[in-house]
Amino acid sequence: MISADAIRGYVDLMVLSLLRERPSYAYELSQHITARAGYTIKQTTLYSAVKRLESTGLVSSYAASSDSGKPRIYYEITPRGSDHFAQKVAEWRDTKAVVDRFVEGTEE
Amino acid sequence: MNVITAYLDGIFATSPQTAHTAEVKAELRAMMEDSYAAYVDQGLSEHEAAQRVIAEFGSPDELAPQLGTAVADASAGHIDSTHYSPAPITLDAAISFSEARRRTRRRFASAQALFILSPAPLIVLATLGAAGAIGLSVDAGTLIGVLVLLACVAVAILLLIQRQQSLAPFAHVAAGDFLRTEAVDRWARGLAADAAPRRTAALRIAVGLWIVALIPVLAISLLAPPPVADTWIGVAVALMLCMFAAGVFILLTNSTDAGTASALTTARQGAGTDRRG
Numbered sequence: 001m002i003s004a005d006a007i008r009g010y011v012d013l014m015v016l017s018l019l020r021e022r023p024s025y026a027y028e029l030s031q032h033i034t035a036r037a038g039y040t041i042k043q044t045t046l047y048s049a050v051k052r053l054e055s056t057g058l059v060s061s062y063a064a065s066s067d068s069g070k071p072r073i074y075y076e077i078t079p080r081g082s083d084h085f086a087q088k089v090a091e092w093r094d095t096k097a098v099v100d101r102f103v104e105g106t107e108e
Numbered sequence: 109m110n111v112i113t114a115y116l117d118g119i120f121a122t123s124p125q126t127a128h129t130a131e132v133k134a135e136l137r138a139m140m141e142d143s144y145a146a147y148v149d150q151g152l153s154e155h156e157a158a159q160r161v162i163a164e165f166g167s168p169d170e171l172a173p174q175l176g177t178a179v180a181d182a183s184a185g186h187i188d189s190t191h192y193s194p195a196p197i198t199l200d201a202a203i204s205f206s207e208a209r210r211r212t213r214r215r216f217a218s219a220q221a222l223f224i225l226s227p228a229p230l231i232v233l234a235t236l237g238a239a240g241a242i243g244l245s246v247d248a249g250t251l252i253g254v255l256v257l258l259a260c261v262a263v264a265i266l267l268l269i270q271r272q273q274s275l276a277p278f279a280h281v282a283a284g285d286f287l288r289t290e291a292v293d294r295w296a297r298g299l300a301a302d303a304a305p306r307r308t309a310a311l312r313i314a315v316g317l318w319i320v321a322l323i324p325v326l327a328i329s330l331l332a333p334p335p336v337a338d339t340w341i342g343v344a345v346a347l348m349l350c351m352f353a354a355g356v357f358i359l360l361t362n363s364t365d366a367g368t369a370s371a372l373t374t375a376r377q378g379a380g381t382d383r384r385g
Contacts, residue, residue, distance in 0.1 A: 026135060027142035042166025043139050051174050070142075073135055 007037060011049040012058075013092065016077060016085040019059055023076035025066060026050060050075055058084050111158040111298050112140050118294050119168050123175055132174050140165070155302070162295065163199055196287040197372070199295055205278040206299065206368045212271040217360035219264040219271075221353035226260035228346035229253045235342025239335075282371055296372035303365035310362030314355035321351035 011033075018024060018032050030046045053059045058081035066072045077085070116137055123129045140161050147157035230253025236242045237249030244252070280286055324344035328337050 025138075027139045030139070030143075031146075040164055042164060042170075043136065043143075044166030044168065044170040047136060047139065048170040048173060066142075070138070072138055 007039065008045065010092075011041065011045060012053060013085070013088050015046070015049055015053060015075075016058065016081055016088070019075060019077040020082065020085065023062075023074045025072035025074050027072075028066075029075075053081065057081075109141065109144060109158070111155075112144060112161055113137070114298070115162050115165070115291070115294055116140070118290050119171075129175060132171065136165075136171075159203065159295075162291070163203070165291075168290075196289045197281065197292050198289075199291050201278075201281065202292045202295060202372055205281050205372070206365065208275055208278060209364050209368050212274045213361050213364040215267045215271045217357045219267040220360060221357040222260045222264035222267070224353040224356060225349055226257045226264070227253075228349045229256040231342045231349075232346045233342075236339065239339035241339050284371070284374075288373065293373055296369040299365050300369035300373075303362075303369070306362050307366050310359050314359040317351045317355035317358070321348040321355070324348060 014033055014037065015029055018029055024032070026043075026047055029050070030041050030043065033041045033046070050059065054061055054075065058078060059075045060078050061073050061075050063071060064074045116133055120129060120133050143161045143164065144157050147160050148154060152160065230250065233242075233244060233249030233253045234246060237244045237246040242249070275282065324347045325341070328341050328344040332340065
C-alpha cells in the first residue's frame with residue numbers, strides 16, 4: 001500500500017507518461033492512474049498537476065469530444081514535455097538505485 | 109448531479125467571476141460528471157455516486173495556483189489550522205459520524221421508549237390488584253411492577269451506554285469541538301433536506317399517537333361507571349404510555365439524519381469567520 005503523500009511527487013511523471021501514449025482528458029487520466037497505481041487520485045491533485053504542466057509548456061491543451069461525445073479539454077505532451085519526461089525518468093532511476101542501496105537486504 | 113453542482117457552486121462562491129474561473133469550474137464539473145456517470149453505471153445509487161465523487165474531489169487549496177489567492181480564502185475550513193485549536197472537520201469524518209448515528213438510532217429510540225414504558229406494568233398490576241381483578245395482592249403486584257420498572261430502566265441505560273461507546277470516536281463532533289467546513293456544511297444541508305420529508309411524516313404519526321393516547325384514559329374516566337373505571341384506569345394509563353412510547357420511538361428513529369445535520373452545522377460559526385485562538 002502506497003500512501004497518497006508518497007505518490008504525490010510523481011503525479012507529474014505519471015501524467016506525462018500517460019500522455020506519451022496518446023492525448024487524453026482529465027477524467028480519463030485519473031482513471032488510468034487509478035487503474036495502474038491502485039490508488040484513487042483526488043481530482044484537485046490531478047487537475048492542478050495537469051495545469052502546472054500546461055503552464056510550464058510541458059503539455060498543451062485543445063478542445064475535442066470524448067468517446068461519449070461530450071466536449072472535453074484534451075491534453076497532449078509537447079516536445080519539451082517529452083524531454084522533461086526523459087530527464088525525470090533518468091532522475092527516478094538514479095533515485096531508485098540510491099535508495100535501493102540502503103534498503104537492500106531488508107526484504108522479508 | 110444537483111448535489112455536485114451545488115458543491116462546486118459553493119467552492120467557487122467567493123472566487124472572482126471571471127471567464128478563467130468559469131473555465132476551471134467547467135473542467136472540474138466535467139471530471140465530476142464523468143466520474144458520477146461511471147459510478148452510477150457500476151450500480152451505485154445517485155446519492156452514493158454523488159457522495160463518492162465529492163469525497164474524491166480533494167482539497168480546494170490545490171486550485172489556488174489556477175485561481176489566484178482568492179480561492180484560498182473562499183475554501184473556508186482549509187485555513188491555516190495553527191490559528192485554531194479545533195481541527196476542521198473532514199467530509200469522511202462527517203459521513204462516518206452520520207453512519208454511526210444511523211447504526212445506533214434504534215438503541216437510542218428504544219432506550220427512550222423503555223424509560224416511558226417502565227412504570228406501565230407497575231400501574232397495571234397495582235390497580236388490577238387493588239380491584240381484585242387478578243389473583244395477585246396489591247403488595248405482590250407492586251413488587252413485580254417495581255422489579256419490571258427497574259429492569260426496564262437498567263436495559264435502557266445499558267442501551268444508552270452502548271450507543272455512547274459506539275459514538276465515542278465522534279464525541280468532539282457531537283460536542284461541537286470542530287471547525288465547520290464548506291464541504292461538510294453543504295453535505296449536511298443535503299442530508300437535512302433529504303431527511304426532512306421522512307421526519308415530517310414521522311412527526312405527524314407521533315403527534316397523532318400522542319393525541320390518540322389520551323382517548324383510553326378519557327373514555328374510562330368519563331364514560332365508564334366508577335367501579336369499572338377504578339379497575340381499568342391503570343390499563344388505560346398503560347395503554348397511553350405504550351402509544352406515547354411508540355410515538356417517541358417513531359419520531360426518534362426518523363430524526364437521526366436531521367440531528368446529524370444539525371450537529372454538523374450549528375456547532376460553531378463557519379471556519380472563515382471564527383477566529384478564536
